[in-house]
Amino acid sequence: MSEVDEYLRFFPYDEPYDNQGEAMDRIHTSLERGQDVLFEGACGTGKTLSALVPALEYARDAGKAVVITTDVHQQMRQFVQEARAITRQEPIRSVVFKGKASMCHIDVGYEECQVLRDNTRELVDARQEEAQLRERERQLLSDAQDGEERAVEARDAVVDELENVAERVQSISSEKNVCEYYKNNLTGNVDEFYEWLFDDVRTPDDVYDFAEARTMCGYELLKEGMEGVDLVVANYHHLLDPMIREQFFRWLGRDPDDVITVFDEAHNVEAAARDHATRTLTEQTLNQALDELEETDDPRTKRAANVLRPYRDALVEVYEDSFGFGERERVGDNWEDVAVANESGRDDLTIEFLQRYEGPGYKSDLEAAVMLGKDLDDQYEEAYKNGETTTRKDCQTLQSAAFVGAWMREGTDEGLHPVVSVRRDQGTDEVYGRAELYTCIPQEVTRELFEEVHATVLMSATLRPFDVTEDVLGLTNPVTMAYGLQFPPENRRTYAVSTPALFSSARDDPQVQEEVGTALHDAVRFTPGNTLVFTPNYAEAERYAQRLRQQGDATVYLDEAGVDANDLRERFTNDDDGVLLTSLWGTLAEGVSFDGDDATTVVVIGVPYPHLDDRAEAVQQAYGKAFDRPGKSDPGWTYAVEIPTVRKTRQALGRVIRSPEDIGVRVLLDERYTQQSRSDMGKYSVRGTFPPEERDEMIDLAPEKLKFAMMNFYQDNGRYDGPPPAP
Template identity: 60%
Template sequence: MAAEYDQFFPKATPYEHQAEAMDAIAAALEVGRDVAFEGAPGTGKTLAALAPSLAYAREHDKTVVITTNVHQQMRQFTAEAREIHAETPIRSAVFKGKSSMCHIDVGYEECQVLRDTTRDVVDLETELAELRDKERRLLDDAQSGSESAAEKRQSILQEIEAVEEQIEELEDQHTCKHYRENLTRPGDEFVSWLFDGVRTPEEVYSYAEQRGACGYERLKEGLNGVELVVANYHHLLDPAIRTQFFRWLDRDPEDVIAVFDEAHNVEDAARDHATRTLTENTLEEASTEAEEVEDSRSGGAIRIFDPFREALIETYEASFDFGDREAVGTNWADVPIANETGRDDLTVAFLNRYEGPDITADLEDAIKLGIVLDEEYETAYREGDADTRRESQTLQAADFIKRYFEKGEETGQYPTLGVRRDEATGEVYGRAELFNCIPREVTESLFEEVHSTVLMSATLRPFDVLSEVLGLAEPKELAFGLTFPEANRRTFAVNVPPLFASRREDPGIQEVVSNTLRDIVRFTPGNALFFFPSYAEAARYYDHLEDIDGSTFLDEPGVPVEERRQKFVSRSDGVMFTSLWGTLAEGVSFDGEDAQSVAVVGVPYPRLDERSQAVQDAYDEVFGDREENAGWRYAVEIPTVRKTRQAIGRVIRSPEEIGVRALIDRRYTTASRTRMADYSVNTDFPPEERRELVDVEPEKLKYAMLNFFRDHDAWDGEAPHP
């Protein structure tokens, strides 16, 4: 191992591929090159990325920011950072959002005002103390006979009186006692404590709470010179947050090395950060807000807001057939508004209702009014005239509508509506949305700005598609499959009829799948984990297999699964039924005997709707010159196979573990490449994974599993008989 980074590798020796990866990443960092790093689950990707990154950061005075969107991975990063710190002390910080660390539970805008007012009070108190000290010295000089000192003292006394009046006014306003503690007491003790280990946000909160201080602000204040930061995706993917975040780090973008874990999720996360929404309720509040102020610009704002809101309601109401309104649930449901003849239905409905002289001028008036109102709300809260810091609904609505009209027809922008039912009132209401289909509009600028980026995951390939979609410029490509003994695992492609959505109700197909799953349960000497295309399919087969010998567990949407997961892994005969699109498919390890077989039932394509089609269309337009059917392959097929690979990677997490992975659908088989080439997904797997796929007929699977587990003496007693 190279001496430059071995001090940051806390294990006795690296796996062979870890050493190779660290050498490659170190070389890429030297020239500011990005890295696309795929490594099988359980093979040490995090340390392989962190060790050379920390070494380079220390040598060149940079900061490593490692991010994830999976909570369990945040805890894992913290644990691994502690391992590194135990060998070589590093200055590190673990970040969460402000809302999870606020001691008085206020929003961002309120916090900003509280900080500003508190700082003003403390600054004035400091000034007052200095003036009083100066006045005392002048008094001594005056009493000693100095006439000039007496004159100067009178001037100082006038200044003292003015400052006291200012402080008295500010004391009636909102301040934060926790932040005041930060400003009036040095934070050296906190910084020493922070960097004496690797502290979690919960530990920072507790430490500060015991001392009456603000842990979040203390953490921000202590970031200067930090070498490693653990954070969420939004700290890097949201442009506004990123700018602030780098300012807290006291780093220019080129002084940051960004590491993304579970990087196959960056595509969707980037879309989310670029998407904008506006609810019907916000429009109503904006209109009311504008009506209540005496301002010449109010008329323009109202001429925009009222017809836009009426058009929004008219458009989603027109989409309802008989019974649709009653079926609206509490989650947002899309109402497509694309219009092949021109602008979308919402825009057309708005234009038909708008009666003002000039849309552009009215929108500018609305934005200017919103800015004025937002400043007034901040002043009112600062001065104690309001208990909360209001946000201007006028500004929010006007900003969205302006963007909607200016960007809505651009490539990759997908205007749509959504409806949901308010849980409290039971009323149905809607929102307008401008969905961004092209994630590289968010990520490409980030990759260009920072020194280097390391994107790592167990499922990044094909690298060329990753680079195109995210805007990576010729990254160093690293791929390491499972290096654990191949004899300890079997991966079967089970030749059941293709489980197309249109055939899932077929009783014959359900019987074949049920029997196959029964065989997996019976011939697994431990727990079995089953992934399905949806929660509904998971529930279907949970019911079909209710009579099996074993403890069955059903993961349901909207229900926390951790308690069920704990009960499942505590069993030796457990069977978990879940969705491949749920929380158990990635970022959750089933180590040791937690699960000894895993099956993916069908090719679990996500629900294909108009939004999905919009992404496909955008990809076809942007990437169509590279590959035929780029939209389908880039936007649907490859992400689905990545998800499948993530799911089967939940087992076999160490060299000693044994297990079976089963892909239950003809489209996975090697034979499908010739017999049903238009539907086969076999070739979407990396070459080394394809080589391990063993085609097997469903009725033969039990024999194959029996032989495998019997060869490993996996049963405590007698093995089952086929």
């Protein structure tokens, strides 16, 4: 039996596509060699099975486990479907894992849960010991009654011990907090649960409902049942957070080298890793820490307050000084950044803090604050464990002092960017601030993961250029493979339309709006079905939605604040002559399918660069320094702005043409997408950033020619019911 034939025991369908067979073979070989894989595959490539099938085959032979992960809910559901199909072909033991917060039956935090588990286990162990002693006492009593003299003395000792244990059971029961759900895990028959769990692939909701009906903790049952499984489906944070990852592998009962990780939608790993590495401290936490210190009778409180109060006051001073006339009143409930970093030297918050600090040395005061915080945290845990409090209190002094220490030590480190943000509290209507150490280079999180596991497969429809992905995530010599659309090319057209470049400075130009709006109107009018439109931001989506409403050729759906995106999508897809406008950086640009007749044409207006704020500038600078080498032209701009934008654009274009039967048009409205722009617009042309086979499909059009091209394409494919619109 060949290696590919061996894979087929895990392949749940008749036979793989040609590219699937090739991809499986290359991935299996890479796993045998312990090599990482970058795998780009367009819609229809069958990426999930291409990665899972060889990974499961290799893992079973090598005694390893496979963890497949995504940050997109729809993909999580897809993984469950594929795993169910696989297990009907070749039985595998699978667990679908979510965070504790979404599965807790009594809604407590992590630290409270940890204390409850400890108390509950202590109570159960004590009751088991009590039961064993009672049985021993009864046996010794029987022996004594039969005349065994030594049994009398032994029974007296057991009775004394039994009294002590019974008192301990009573003390725990009456004084300490326990979890009834977890207690039933420890004392009940869990065989029924595991028989049910591994009879199929169960979702976290399935597990929650099954456990709730039996007053058991489904989350803890999953943890206990993970050891020895073949496949785990999980969220990004189980792998990208170092502390969670260490626990996660322990639950698996595997060393990291015995784990194969698969990341889907891997173009999102960069941002997710950056978020996991970033640390924050709010003004509210600092205030709570200062209140905590006032209530604490310890000589170290003065030193702790001596360092935390000036940091809090400096934070307030920095963001208050940033407000211009009327700006404070306009602060909303989303975080808004205040730039504090300086090109040379320390940031504004640090400078303000050092000016306000008075004492023998902030470092020694911080050390005292951290030690006091650790002691207080231990006291809070003991109090909750002993039932003196009904909730497990968090130590705000420890959190605050640890963050301030990191800020002062690491604030000038390469790749870290200090930021201050403000928002309005919806409850109190008060404005408050936050300090943040923003991580610019995500490989500080991802490199360690890739080095410690056996191998990783990163897959997405938009991973190229591979060398950029390697640099940003810290991969070393991965195997790379890319497969384009497998669907009939005659079923689709991609038009690059030479409307004026929609630079931010040109968006308010009436002539530019007229030319872009006319081309968009033509695209909508000549689409036999629904049109999906992506714009640089929500303001532009609203602008062109208003124009389309005035023209009245289609029902206009606008993605905007206060509108549920899922409800909006459903209303749009139920239509047959609608146009949906949204931001390219919104929730509908990726991870959401518009299958079949849901959307026939997709239009991207402009080159939707992200908002170039202080953070984006910091990432550009960090990338520019980290990846500046011969042959790399402006890596800061290329890595941080241009390539992420083109990836998002490619994701948006992929919302249509989802099957071999789909027929549709993709329209890029901006001259920067055209071939001519490569010579006319220099670095602002993005045509060359697309993969070669996608560039080859792009047909350059003058704006006035778009309607004729679309009419001819859809008419040739018999898509109009009756005559087409008049040009």
